[in-house]
Amino acid sequence: MKKITFVLLFSTFSVLAQNSDAKCDILLKINKLLQNEHYNPKPVNDSLSAYVFDELLNDLDPSRNIFLKSQADSLTSKYRLQLDDLILKKDCSFLDDIKTVYIKSLLRNKTILEKLNNQSIDFNTKDTIRFKQRNFNFYLKANEVEKAWNKKIRYEVFIDIAEKSKNIDSLKVNFNSMSHKYQKSIIENELCKINASLTDEKPFEDNFYNIFCGYFDPHTNYFSNDTKSSFVSTLSKEKLSLGLEVSLNDKNEIIVTEINPNGPAFKTAKIKKGDQILAISNQKETLEVSCSSLESIATMMTSELNKNITLTLKHSSGKSFKITIEKQILKDEENTVYSFIVDKDIKVGYIKIPSFYSNFEGGNNKGCAQDVAKETVKLIQDDIQGLVLDLTDNGGGSMEEAVKLAGLFIDRGPISIVVDNKKKLSVINDPYKGVIYKGPVIIIINGNSASASEFFADIMQDYNRAVLIGSTSLGKATMQTIQPLEENDEQHFVKLTISKFYRITGKSHQAIGVIPDVPIPTIYQDVFQKESGFPTALKNDNLKSRIRFTPYVSNELIESLAQKSKDRVAKDTYFNSVITLNANIDSILKKSKLEIPMTLDAICQNLNSINNLSDEINNFDTNKLNLNISNSEYNQTLLMVKPSLVEYNKIQLENLKSNHYLNEAISIISDYKVLRKTN
Numbered sequence: 001m002k003k004i005t006f007v008l009l010f011s012t013f014s015v016l017a018q019n020s021d022a023k024c025d026i027l028l029k030i031n032k033l034l035q036n037e038h039y040n041p042k043p044v045n046d047s048l049s050a051y052v053f054d055e056l057l058n059d060l061d062p063s064r065n066i067f068l069k070s071q072a073d074s075l076t077s078k079y080r081l082q083l084d085d086l087i088l089k090k091d092c093s094f095l096d097d098i099k100t101v102y103i104k105s106l107l108r109n110k111t112i113l114e115k116l117n118n119q120s121i122d123f124n125t126k127d128t129i130r131f132k133q134r135n136f137n138f139y140l141k142a143n144e145v146e147k148a149w150n151k152k153i154r155y156e157v158f159i160d161i162a163e164k165s166k167n168i169d170s171l172k173v174n175f176n177s178m179s180h181k182y183q184k185s186i187i188e189n190e191l192c193k194i195n196a197s198l199t200d201e202k203p204f205e206d207n208f209y210n211i212f213c214g215y216f217d218p219h220t221n222y223f224s225n226d227t228k229s230s231f232v233s234t235l236s237k238e239k240l241s242l243g244l245e246v247s248l249n250d251k252n253e254i255i256v257t258e259i260n261p262n263g264p265a266f267k268t269a270k271i272k273k274g275d276q277i278l279a280i281s282n283q284k285e286t287l288e289v290s291c292s293s294l295e296s297i298a299t300m301m302t303s304e305l306n307k308n309i310t311l312t313l314k315h316s317s318g319k320s321f322k323i324t325i326e327k328q329i330l331k332d333e334e335n336t337v338y339s340f341i342v343d344k345d346i347k348v349g350y351i352k353i354p355s356f357y358s359n360f361e362g363g364n365n366k367g368c369a370q371d372v373a374k375e376t377v378k379l380i381q382d383d384i385q386g387l388v389l390d391l392t393d394n395g396g397g398s399m400e401e402a403v404k405l406a407g408l409f410i411d412r413g414p415i416s417i418v419v420d421n422k423k424k425l426s427v428i429n430d431p432y433k434g435v436i437y438k439g440p441v442i443i444i445i446n447g448n449s450a451s452a453s454e455f456f457a458d459i460m461q462d463y464n465r466a467v468l469i470g471s472t473s474l475g476k477a478t479m480q481t482i483q484p485l486e487e488n489d490e491q492h493f494v495k496l497t498i499s500k501f502y503r504i505t506g507k508s509h510q511a512i513g514v515i516p517d518v519p520i521p522t523i524y525q526d527v528f529q530k531e532s533g534f535p536t537a538l539k540n541d542n543l544k545s546r547i548r549f550t551p552y553v554s555n556e557l558i559e560s561l562a563q564k565s566k567d568r569v570a571k572d573t574y575f576n577s578v579i580t581l582n583a584n585i586d587s588i589l590k591k592s593k594l595e596i597p598m599t600l601d602a603i604c605q606n607l608n609s610i611n612n613l614s615d616e617i618n619n620f621d622t623n624k625l626n627l628n629i630s631n632s633e634y635n636q637t638l639l640m641v642k643p644s645l646v647e648y649n650k651i652q653l654e655n656l657k658s659n660h661y662l663n664e665a666i667s668i669i670s671d672y673k674v675l676r677k678t679n
Contacts, residue, residue, distance in 0.1 A: 053083055113190055160178075230304075242263065243265040248294075279311070351389050356405070391444060392449060396455075414549055443457055445516060450474035451478075463552050502542070523582065523620070568667060
């Protein structure tokens, strides 16, 4: 008997050792690629070890209700400053050890939740709940776990009930029946999440690889084949798609908001707007929406490797059904350049550039620069007197497209300096002679304008080719590429930072952002994640540049236009209201500590303050402005030929009528016309 036990133990150890070797093999390949190709390679040392260990535990237990303090302390003393040594020794057994403790903790929580599911929770217990902005220390003791879960469930029940009505007296009358119902559903949802974590093998290792990559900089990531496919699909205007648009409602349910009439979902004739997606399957794996991460759901839906998707949906009437859909190649209207004419004393063209998309794997010219060129020509044919390029919420994309786009508006000359991972400097020159449009240009940016958007905005600002308005951009001045770990490896990839770009003046917006000529407040501008907020972001620095270039207009003209605009913005009631609204948002979101009594009254009061702010944001007064927006003559004809585009075009047009940033851009163009005549 002892012999059999010994053999079983030896066999298990052997399997773990093999798994450990395989994981270390991937890690060492990742490290080799990063050391050879990354713009700023870092040594595998105690600093890396501490960062990776802390991030892994934060990722596994962000709410601090899984690991006990004793477990976290034990793992910390064993591994926090040892991971570097173990990885280099090709000993990744620490991953199995951490995972074993994690699974043990999940199973303990599962047992506690199953126990609570068979009990009636006392909602009259006097208690408070505290919220913190940042990660906090592990604190749970073994005898406190049940109490912590009891408290979490009570709070979520209070929240669910408080969301039902603003009439607190009515809620109190029906509290007992509602609390029992919500207690069951909340616990079952938590059990579902735990079971999903227990059965899902891949994310643990994949997350660790990704955290390892993130130590080098926040834009270096590990990709499996699925996540790579999903990422690449976001950078194209044509992709394999279900033909559905979805969004999260207030209850974090995934709801169908739009159905493309040309898409496969529409052709089933069964899916309706307002349907709730309950589950999604790629035939190999099924994800229950209520207990899966949004990231894993998005990856399964968008990955082009998953050509057939089975959805479980529920109509608003309550009836559930399953349907299998084969994806087809569709144009992503939300990720496609579009244009309009704005008539306000003068006729101005408006072009929205949602991203710097490109056909990365197809090799043709179906990129955003070509689409902007097409829309610009259409607008010129309608005799526009100025052009507005909208880069708000444009997170970047293809740097090649950004170079091409700059070339359309810059006559000739150098446009940027790029430094590669060998610290070799290269000057990027305008790829085209001449310009597509010679009139005044205004560019609108905000805190979500990033990377390729900032690259393009930099160039236009340095050449005085455009006046930039809006809020300071993200602050990312790096370029990435996706590489397999080895040649012919189709399963493991790294998106890594390979170069850093600088303005032709030698300055960089890395970690500080592109600062507009006219700062205009935008909603949430203090909430947007900034590059400088990432702990591993590359630092800002400058180069000594002797590059000569000829600005399009004088600095004095740009300064005069900017000052006139600043004066208008300072007096504008809408923009002053945005400042007030941002202060209200900050007062709620930036509280370092928030402690609330665990009573229905207190939680309703707190929820009402949040809902009132949400209503204030959603109902923010934009109706006083009613710009005269129309399609170019060419696009009017196009809509007659393609009636399926009419509805989406109408939504875009209506949204633009109340755009105060566009309104200010038109005023700047009017000033430009006057000042150019007088100079």
